[in-house]
Amino acid sequence: MFGSRFRRLAGAAALISLAATPAASRADEFINVLTGGTSGVYYPLGVALAKVYSDKIPGVRTQVQATKASVENLNLLQQGRGEIAFALGDSVKLAAEGNEEAGFKQKLDKLRGIAGIYPNYIQIVASKESGIKSLADLKGHSVSVGAPKSGTELNARAILEAAGMSYNDFSRTEYLPFAESVELIKNRQLDATLQSAGLGVASIRDLATSLPTTVVAVPEDVAGKIGAPYVAATIPGGTYDGQDGDVSTVAVVNFLITRADVSDDMAYQMTKQLFENLDQLVAAHKAAAAIDIKKALSGMPVPLHPGAERYYKEKGLL
Numbered sequence: 001m002f003g004s005r006f007r008r009l010a011g012a013a014a015l016i017s018l019a020a021t022p023a024a025s026r027a028d029e030f031i032n033v034l035t036g037g038t039s040g041v042y043y044p045l046g047v048a049l050a051k052v053y054s055d056k057i058p059g060v061r062t063q064v065q066a067t068k069a070s071v072e073n074l075n076l077l078q079q080g081r082g083e084i085a086f087a088l089g090d091s092v093k094l095a096a097e098g099n100e101e102a103g104f105k106q107k108l109d110k111l112r113g114i115a116g117i118y119p120n121y122i123q124i125v126a127s128k129e130s131g132i133k134s135l136a137d138l139k140g141h142s143v144s145v146g147a148p149k150s151g152t153e154l155n156a157r158a159i160l161e162a163a164g165m166s167y168n169d170f171s172r173t174e175y176l177p178f179a180e181s182v183e184l185i186k187n188r189q190l191d192a193t194l195q196s197a198g199l200g201v202a203s204i205r206d207l208a209t210s211l212p213t214t215v216v217a218v219p220e221d222v223a224g225k226i227g228a229p230y231v232a233a234t235i236p237g238g239t240y241d242g243q244d245g246d247v248s249t250v251a252v253v254n255f256l257i258t259r260a261d262v263s264d265d266m267a268y269q270m271t272k273q274l275f276e277n278l279d280q281l282v283a284a285h286k287a288a289a290a291i292d293i294k295k296a297l298s299g300m301p302v303p304l305h306p307g308a309e310r311y312y313k314e315k316g317l318l
Contacts, residue, residue: 029266031062034076034085036069037147039179039206041120041198041287042086042254048284049084052277057269068177070151071095071103077259078108084262084270088120088151088196089229089253090158093301103149110259112305114271116298118198118290119251121233122155125204125240126192127185128212135163135218141191144174144181152196159194159218159250162225178203186210196252198287199239208240215240215247223250229299253298258305267307275311293317 033050036042043066050062065082067073073085074095087095091102098107126132130141145167146152153175160166167173174181174190182203184190195204207213215235223232233251237244256274258267274281275296281288297304297317304312312318 029057029060029263031057031060031083031266031270032081033062033064034067034073034082035064036067036073036086037177037179038066039177039182039201039203040069040195041201041285042069044284045281045288046086048281048288049274052273052280053270056273056277057266068147068150071149071154074108074111074257075104077257078110080110080259080261082259083266084114084256084258086117087255087257088155089116089255089299089301091151091154092255092257093229094154096302102154110261111302112258112260112262112267112308113297113300113302114256114258114267114305114308115274115291115293115296116300117254117256117296118287119231119233119253120151120155120196121199121235121251122159122194122196122218122249123199123201123204123235124192124194124216124218124249125207126214126216127188128214128242129188130191130214132192132216133214135159135165135216135222138192138216139165139169140171142172142174142189143170144176144184144190144193146175146181146194146196147177148175152194155196155252156194158226158230159222162222163219179206182207192216198285198290199235200286204240208242212242213240215243217247218249220248226250229253229301255300257302258308260305262305262307264305264307264310267305268310269307271305271308271311 035046070087070091094102095108145156181193235247
C-alpha cells in the first residue's frame with residue numbers, strides 16, 4: 001500500500017514539475033543587442049545598454065552581437081535574429097524602401113522605431129604624408145570606405161556623389177572595417193579612411209596618436225546637396241591629436257530599431273530603461289551625451305513600436 005501511494009505521489013510531483021517547466025522558461029525573455037565592430041561606437045554603447053536591460057528588466061537575459069553594423073543589423077532584425085539594433089537613419093530609410101543596391105533584397109516591413117539617439121559624423125582622416133588636405137585631394141589615392149554595403153559605405157557613396165566624385169577617382173578602394181583601415185594606414189598601405197561614427201571614435205583616436213594625420217573637411221554645400229537625413233556638422237578642434245581647428249563635415253542621426261513582433265511590454269521597457277539610465281551609456285562612450293529624449297522622435301524613418309509609443313505618451317511627447 002505504501003509503495004503504491006508513494007508511486008502516486010511521485011507521479012503527481014512529476015506532473016507538477018513538467019507543468020511548471022514551460023512557465024519557468026517563459027519567464028526568461030531574451031534581448032540580443034545588434035551593434036557594430038568592436039572598435040566603433042555602437043559596440044561599447046551596446047554593451048552598456050545590454051547591462052542596463054539585464055539589471056533593470058526582470059526576467060531578461062541579454063547578449064551583445066558584434067556585426068558589420070547598420071545594414072546587417074536591419075536584415076538580422078527582419079529575420080527575427082535580434083531584438084534591438086543600432087542603425088544609421090539613411091540605412092533604416094533604404095531598408096524600409098527595399099533598396100537592393102544598399103543591401104536590402106526586399107522591403108523590411110518588420111522594422112519598428114525605439115528612439116533617435118546621437119548623430120554619426122562622417123570623419124575622413126588621411127595620413128599627413130599622403131598630402132591629402134581636401135575632399136578633392138582624395139583623387140588618385142587609396143581610400144577605405146567601410147565594410148561593403150555597411151552604413152558607413154552608404155554614407156561614403158552619398159557624399160562622393162554630392163561632391164561630383166566616385167570610387168573610380170581613387171587609385172584603390174578598400175572595403176574594410178574601422179580597425180583594419182587604421183592598421184593599413186599605420187603600415188603605409190593606405191592613404192585615407194572614411195568612418196561614420198560618433199566623435200572620438202576609438203579607431204581614429206588610435207590612428208591620430210600613432211602618426212601625424214589630417215582630418216579632411218566635407219564642404220557645407222555637400223550636406224545641402226544630399227538632403228535629409230544628412231545635416232551639416234562640425235568636428236570640434238581637439239577631438240583628435242593634432243587636430244588644431246574645427247573641421248566641417250556632415251552628420252546623420254543614429255536610431256535604435258526593434259521589430260514588430262517584440263512584445264509591447266518589452267519595447268516599452270527597452271525605451272524606458274534607455275532614457276532612465278543614460279548616465280551608464282555616457283560612461284561607456286561620450287557620444288551618448290548627445291542622446292536627448294526631446295529629439296528621439298525627430299526624423300524617425302519607420303513606424304514607432306506601440307510599446308515605445310506608450311512611453312513617449314507618458315512623457316508628454318506624443
